[in-house]
Amino acid sequence: xxxxxxxxxxxxxxxxxxxxxxxxxxxxxxxxxxxxxxxxxxxxxxxxxxxxxxxxxxxxxxxxxxxxxxxxxxxxxxxxxxxxxxxxxxxxxxxxxxxxxxxxxxxxxxxxxxxxxxxxxxxxxxxxxxxxxxxxxxxxxxxxxxxxxxxxxxxxxxxxxxxxxxxxxxxxxxxxxxxxxxxxxxxxxxxxxxxxxxxxxxxxxxxxxxxxxxxxxxxxxxxxxxxxxxxxxxxxxxxxxxxxxxxxxxxxxxxxxxxxxxxxxxxxxxxxxxxxxxxxxxxxxxxxxxxxxxxxxxxxxxxxxxxxxxxxxxxxxxxxxxxxxxxxxxxxxxxxxxxxxxxxxxxxxxxxxxxxxxxxxxxxxxxxxxxxxxxxxxxxxxxxxxxxxxxxxxxxxxxxxxxxxx
Numbered sequence: 001x002x003x004x005x006x007x008x009x010x011x012x013x014x015x016x017x018x019x020x021x022x023x024x025x026x027x028x029x030x031x032x033x034x035x036x037x038x039x040x041x042x043x044x045x046x047x048x049x050x051x052x053x054x055x056x057x058x059x060x061x062x063x064x065x066x067x068x069x070x071x072x073x074x075x076x077x078x079x080x081x082x083x084x085x086x087x088x089x090x091x092x093x094x095x096x097x098x099x100x101x102x103x104x105x106x107x108x109x110x111x112x113x114x115x116x117x118x119x120x121x122x123x124x125x126x127x128x129x130x131x132x133x134x135x136x137x138x139x140x141x142x143x144x145x146x147x148x149x150x151x152x153x154x155x156x157x158x159x160x161x162x163x164x165x166x167x168x169x170x171x172x173x174x175x176x177x178x179x180x181x182x183x184x185x186x187x188x189x190x191x192x193x194x195x196x197x198x199x200x201x202x203x204x205x206x207x208x209x210x211x212x213x214x215x216x217x218x219x220x221x222x223x224x225x226x227x228x229x230x231x232x233x234x235x236x237x238x239x240x241x242x243x244x245x246x247x248x249x250x251x252x253x254x255x256x257x258x259x260x261x262x263x264x265x266x267x268x269x270x271x272x273x274x275x276x277x278x279x280x281x282x283x284x285x286x287x288x289x290x291x292x293x294x295x296x297x298x299x300x301x302x303x304x305x306x307x308x309x310x311x312x313x314x315x316x317x318x319x320x321x322x323x324x325x326x327x328x329x330x331x332x333x334x335x336x337x338x339x340x341x342x343x344x345x346x347x348x349x350x351x352x353x354x355x356x357x358x359x360x361x362x363x364x365x366x367x368x369x370x371x372x373x374x375x376x377x378x379x380x381x382x383x384x385x386x387x388x389x390x391x392x393x394x395x396x397x398x399x400x401x402x403x404x405x406x
Contacts (some may be wrong), residue, residue: 001117001150002109003195004235005087005188009141009402012082016170019043019080020180020397023144029059035175041080043399045071046143060131065138072139072402081402089188090401091163092239095179096394101245102160104191105145105182105401107235108201110217113210117200118148119379122207122387125335132212142213142237142403145396146206149372152242155194159185170400178394182401201240202379205392210236216405237403239396243372249345250282250369251391252352253320254361257339259330262293262362272323273300281349283368289320290366292352297366311377316368317389324365335387344391345369 011019018039024047027035032048045052049068050059057064075081090105112118136142163183170182185191203210213236220233258265269275273289277298283290289300302323306313313322325331325340334340341361343351352364370390378385 001195001198001201002112003089003106003192003240004109005089005192006107006232006235006237006403007084007087008090009076009081009083009404010400011170012079015041015080016180016182016400017172017174019075019399020172020174021047021399023395023398024048026395041075043075043143046075046139047398060127065134068135069138072141072143087188089185089191090169091160091183091185092396092400093179093181094394094396095181096177099247099394101241101247101394102164103147103239103241103396104156104160105237105239106188106191106195107142107403108146108148108238108240109229110214110234110236111229112201113214114218116382118210119200119202120207120210121203121375121379121383121385122389123335123384124207124211128208129211129215132208133215136212136216136405137219140405142209142405144206144209144398145237145239145401146210146213147204147392147396148201148206148238148240149204149243149246149375150198150201150240151376152244153194153198155197156191157242159190159194174397180397180400195240200380201238202376204241204246204375204390205396206238210238220405233405235403237401243376246372247393248369248372248375249391249393250367251317251388252343252345252349252367253325253334253365253388254341254343254352254355255329255339255363255365256341256361258362265328265363266293268328269300269324272304273302275300281352282366283316286316286368286371288368289316290349291363292349292356292366293363295357297349311374311381312383312385315370315374315378315385315389317370317386320365320367321386342388344393346391346393 018041021043032044033051036042036044050057050064092105093102168181168183173179217234221227275298277296279297281297291298331337349366355361
């Protein structure tokens with residue numbers, strides 16, 4: 001891996017908790033406005049800049065990208081964000097309850113994405129990719145990192161352990177109860193060398209951000225006759241976590257409408273699954289899917305097992321897609337269908353019940369979490385998972401470290 005230190009823009013002393021925000025893609029405009037209310041330093045003014053424009057503004061219009069740039073420049077000019085004098089690499093820890101994970105914040109080379117050393121497991125949507133391309137190109141900055149995973153390295157672990165005992169740059173607990181701590185490594189060259197021995201990393205979250213970074217790198221490379229590969233536009237911001245520390249939660253499904261009656265649906269379902277109405281809301285193991293319909297939780301067990309040599313077919317989300325969503329509910333592409341929605345596992349199964357009881361959904365499916373080993377197996381095979389197969393928590397905060405392409 002080509003990993004490099006960078007001259008970060010980061011919050012001034014005492015500003016980290018005010019600046020740091022949730023990622024742009026986990027809140028809508030209304031939620032972003034509520035979270036940023038009364039806080040002009042919130043990074044939501046950068047990543048969801050439509051909150052500073054008239055209500056109803058299209059989030060993909062020219063004015064939003066211009067406003068985002070103006071807001072980022074204001075944070076720099078006002079001294080809310082300061083720039084490091086020397087390129088650095090950082091350690092970023094998050095603690096949610098008993099779970100703690102430590103990620104290394106650096107920049108990765110777009111060539112590693114283009115050649116498959118940075119491996120993906122999901123397809124991107126063109127409209128979201130174009131939005132990220134425009135956003136980064138206008139800002140000339142990566143304001144949100146790509147979330148990468150790598151197989152554990154003893155050498156990297158030792159460097160990480162040593163910095164944990166030093167004084168952190170930032171330490172605060174966000175409004176959601178997640179504690180965030182950031183340290184700076186004194187000698188980034190040690191980590192640059194250590195990652196040079198890592199054969200691959202895996203996109204856990206941020207497929208659109210990584211794809212857009214590669215496109216911007218290609219655009220600027222084509223426009224620069226003196227291109228060398230070392231220019232800042234060749235690198236993008238990432239946080240890299242060892243696989244042993246990462247926690248994948250379920251990514252659940254709610255069905256908003258049925259092509260026929262519930263009786264017809266349940267009858268068709270029996271052709272593919274054994275159905276046990278046992279009141280259990282969460283699958284106890286891989287190979288089980290729980291369904292909530294008409295106020296009752298049932299466990300679905302497939303009657304026909306998929307090909308075990310196919311890393312995608314064996315996923316529970318694939319079984320649901322191939323045996324239920326496509327053939328029975330006519331949902332061929334969940335990303336484009338208006339008949340399905342997705343609920344992150346962090347919200348629990350009570351949220352699924354609420355969707356159904358409120359009449360927003362006809363039924364819901366509670367899934368068993370995809371494992372890190374399954375994610376790696378799919379990516380190593382050069383294959384893609386069904387959309388919304390993984391939900392990672394805790395989420396990376398935006399605004400703590402910003403990488404500019406200059």
